[in-house]
Amino acid sequence: MYGRSIGAGVLWMTLAGCGAAPPPEPAGPSVPPSSAPPSSAPAPAGDAAQGAQPAPGASAQAAPASPFIPVARAPFDEVRLLPIEGAVLLAGGVNVRDEADDWWGYPLGVLLPDGTIEVQKSLRLPSGLRQVAGAVGRWPDVIDAIATGDTGRTGIAELWTLGPRGWQQRHEKHGNSFVGLAKIGASVVALQAPVMAPFHESQFVAVRGPNPGLKLTPSVKKECLIEGWDHAIQRTAVLPVAVGSTGDGKVLGYGRSCAGDPSLELWQPGARTSTILRLDRAKRGDHQSASPQVLAGAANDAWIFDGFVSRFDGAAWKEVEGPKLEAGVTDAAVAGDGTLWVLSDGAVFARRGDTWEHTPLPEGVKAHDLATASDGTLWIAAGGALLRHGKPGERSGAPGGSTVPLDKAPGPAPMSQQRRLVRPGGPACPRNVVVLYTFSKVTPDDYDFPLTRKALKGHTELASARFAVTRDGGQRFFAALVPSFDMGQKLAALIRKEVQGSSPNVVCAEPEILRELKLDLTSGEVMK
Template sequence: MSGRRAWWGLGGLVMALAGCGPAPAPRAADGPRAEAAAPGPGAPGTAGAAGASSAAGASGVVKADEAARPAPPPKSAFTPVAQVPAEIDVRLHPVEGALLVSTTSLTAPEGEQTGSAVGVLKDGKIEFPKRLHVSGWGVAVVGVYGRYPDQLDLIATGTTGRTGVAEHYVLGAQGWVQRASDPGLWFTGVARMGSSLVGLMGPTMLGVPRFITLRGPRVGLTLTQAPRKEPCRGREAPLPYPEAEILSQAFGATRDGTALSYGIDCDVESALEVWKPGEKRATLLPVPALSEGQSSDGARTLILPGPGEGEAWIVDGGVLRYQGGELKAIDPPAKGARVLTASAAPDGTLWAIADGALFARKGEAWAQAPLPDGVKAQDVAVGSDGAVWVAAGGAILKHGGEGEAAGAAPGTIQLQKGPPPKPRPSRPFPEPGGPTCPQNLVVLYTFSKTAPDDYDFPLTRKALKGRTEFSPARFVVTRDMGQRFLAAFVPSWDLAKKLEERIKTGVQGSTPQIVCAEPEVVRELKLDLKTGEVAR
């Protein structure tokens, strides 16, 4: 985490996932505008070692047929309680009174795409009542908090098509009621501080972050500002407005109400901002480096309550422990393993997913928790009653808690074996481009819904006609979260800035942006820059 620049794919220039919100979707005026861990109980290898010892007996000799016999798989403590609808990728949200799930790709039985929705586990099934559908296109649920069915707060990141929008909803009699909508911002996290629920909103690209009290008495915290006359995070000049010293990627709190914001400081180093109980201003702490081989790419960035009153877990590919006002790097669950997501139990046990396997850290050691039929875990969340919920193998699994949920009828849930799930981005939008970015991308134009797939961008081609200095650029059509963009991969920061400026001046009304990203490429757009025509 120390000394690295965070790097994501486009991942939601229009929409968030994971834990997180979209970046500004730039739009040019170019076309139709219709819109090594110690093994714990049940860990792999434990049963095998016991079997070998038993076969050896007093002599220590193992017969050939016994040595070749595979050890039985460890028994899982998790029980499947519901099937996940086909092709639905869910996030888990345990709240008081229910397990809620959210998805950004719900398809109704009649084939209608309903977009983002919140479902509830009931009698062994996940139901998606219309009352819990989230209105608007490109809205991604970040978190749900409170009590079901009458007192819920939901935070999400939406999009205007040009920038991300931090959104706060409360549940009313007819459905979600929007309480806040802040363009250009996204929720980096939510923390419980006494009787208040507090969120921190950071800029999707550029802008001023701010706190918002979602419920309860207002909590006034002050963000540490960067020096006004010095450029920050690799920029050539300071911004024309006050900038935060820490660009937050995660926000949370300890059990005693110490608030924490984790992110990148002005020197592009990982840092932690800490507000102790009763203090309005924060202190800054440097962040120790992760174990070799770990990275934050594709991992959610989270701050979770730790075992002690003033302790916290910080998850960002690796794990840090905040304790006694200091930070300590924690060994990964397995050598070189990357923690993709995690959740903390009421007793401070950290449940984490790494490479599709589920691990728990209680005390000073990790232990792997076997899952039924060896399925791969995608998400984990722990409720206030200690119930551990896991999305894996196309099903919802449960272990522990005050009472076992009413599951589906025995034998009706089919677990799906397969490769480890693809990592979910912790931030579904990219960082701004810069000289240290491994791949600068200039996003030139956002497709409207009516633009044809083979649209050839006449205004952009006109602006680039005769400008052969841009020949090193690779012009492409990209797709992210269902949205298409015209963009250009450029080999240098200087060329990216020149291309950005050329499109600004040559295409009226355009707002190109440089991001640090490597998105999915739909098709190449081979431009003859001498003539401004598309090469056939």
């Protein structure tokens, strides 16, 4: 796996835009504070994995032994695992402040095969709110990383290279985010996508080697016209949220069509233009992934994850039933032997052939991230610790025999608290949200948004919208939760026209509600 599709990490709403700020300061961002076989046969998924009765003669009290060995304590909170050759990059969940040397920025560490961790100053990305979406290279040689930064009003697609002089920026594009990496022969490319569809165009950026010149299929105006936004159109037929490649050189971009349907864009080896494959989804719920992914399989196939699971067999694309029908897949990795590892509701499952097997974690622990290293080792981030899938009979832990404490984690954070890709709203979205305003450090807690209320005065057709102060990743926003995408577009267009300097947009999200504002749209006043 070269990278993960994550648009902006901390900010599903910040990257979508924000409204005008109270004087004297405009609104802006606040600084947020293996493939080895298991030591015991795993239980099959399905009924056994979901609480079926134990086999005759088995003890109902005995929990199966876990093949996962705690090896190291994670160096920072909410660590994410990004495999490169010879190591695994450890990416922090949020930016940090180091008071000792007056530094603020994005923390990175390196997990070596023996379980030791290096956290050096040279690994820190410079100041600025961002998250790393993927990396390629060999440790300790040159590393290339894609990240999505944030200005407080829009995203920035960034390409960085780590060399003898530390991190050097090679590329940045405002209004965009990187959604992943793909290998094409001797080249590695990143797919750059707009934060919001009407204003920018998706394109490939060369990370290593020559740019193969891949072109995305343009949109059809009639299908992709976005009413209420001055007749803007989505510029490509598929708005990508993830990208990857197969072993024989096919490139796959996964995203949503103008109608919001899951779609796969396919570039054949050597071709510059693409074809679009639609997915006729089975109705098994609408689980959404914190980080959509396209992963190469063991042969010339690929796996696509966006809460639900689907497989591209080299020609066709179809949905595959996940390990737990009541919960989606939140992360996945493919081992060298073709084993597919996934996380679902904090539990680990392996797919070998056509069946899912539950692989137990230590008792009381739930995982939030996993990755397969270049040597085939499966690593898990869980309970504040890093765990390795051990070999049969292996019981050693951290280097030097030290004990690694395991927090009894309650499981993955609610989706509203997870680091999520910015998702444009759409007719198929279960919750369309209009981002109206981003709080700055000087915004009063009881601010009542007079410019927005003035713009809304008299527009009683928007009475079914719910206005609230929300929070994500430590950042607060004023937003409108609307019953339909159509209303969201009209509301965004109204505020953009009436509030100078504002850039509201419609996103698909489930925000945390901090404070609801009941507005009388006839007068524009806050109802007591």
